Amino acid sequence: MSRRLLSTGALSLGLLLIAGCALPIEQGETESVLGPDEFALRIDRLETDLATRCDLQQASLTENARRQETLVADVREVGSLLRHLRADVERLEHAESDPALVTQECATVEPALGGKTVVGRSEWIGLPDVGTYLKARIDSGANTSSLSASEITRFERDGANWVRFKLGLTEDDVVVDGTGDEWIEAPVERRVRIVQAFGEGTRQVVSLMMTLGPIREPVEFTLNDRTHLNYPVLLGRRFLMDIAVIDVAETYLHERPEFPGGRPADEAEADENDRDDEER
Known part of the structure; x- marks a missing residue:
């Protein structure tokens, strides 16, 4: 009889231990559940953060494009200056090949x-x-x-x-x-x-x-x-x-x-x- 009671007590204790794993967590340790309003607020924050990152990336791309356009303009300016320099060299070569014309032009130059x-x-x-x-x-x-x-x-x-x-x-x-x-x-x-x-x-x-x-x-x-x-x-x-x-x-x-x-x-x-x- 006492042995049967002991077995029954052990079984009851085991069931209590097993059931304890399924008991709710004490207050302060519970994981919060988002309500509809809190969920919507968090989604809005995520959208705002994503939009901010996109704006920053677009601003960076715009700045890179502006710098590229400036570099292209500088390269074209150098090319234009080289073309004018080449024309000046050709004029000088022509002047050297026609000294009589140069002498006539220099005669009309005002020294001042x-x-x-x-x-x-x-x-x-x-x-x-x-x-x-x-x-x-x-x-x-x-x-x-x-x-x-x-x-x-x-x-x-x-x-x-x-x-x-x-x-x-x-x-x-x-x-x-x-x-x-x-x-x-x-x-x-x-x-x-x-x-x-x-x-x-x-x-x-x-x-x-x-x-x-x-x-x-x-x-x-x-x-x-x-x-x-x-x-x-x-x-x-x-x-x-x-x-x-x-x-x-x-x-x-x-x-x-x-x-x-x-x-x-x-x-x-x-x-x-x-x-x-x-x-x-």
């Missing part, structure tokens, strides 16, 4: 100016490829020359980058009739980065043949809207270098070039009443 053309602070320039004249402000404080352009459109031709645009003009600008509506196409020589008060940007640079008095040279122009300024053309240091000097006390020292459909050069004086002699 080193053969440079004197220009006023504002002048008439001609764009033979466009067929028009324009007023230009000469400013040694600017590096690259600038041409007012509108409807600027980039495109590719034979694997090279080109640009199509129209002259950006106001009703006060004096040009050959009809040229303001004509499309102009030119290869993009390079791009320059512009830093202004409201941020940075880049502009296409094209090379156009330009005349100013006795000067006939290809000039690099940045393309941008200058209709809020007083002159559709700005000529900077790159144009002046080695070929011209400014007499700031003078304006329009050289005749306005003539083009078919334009007014004669002797009528230019009537169009030379500048709106404002200050360029902003």
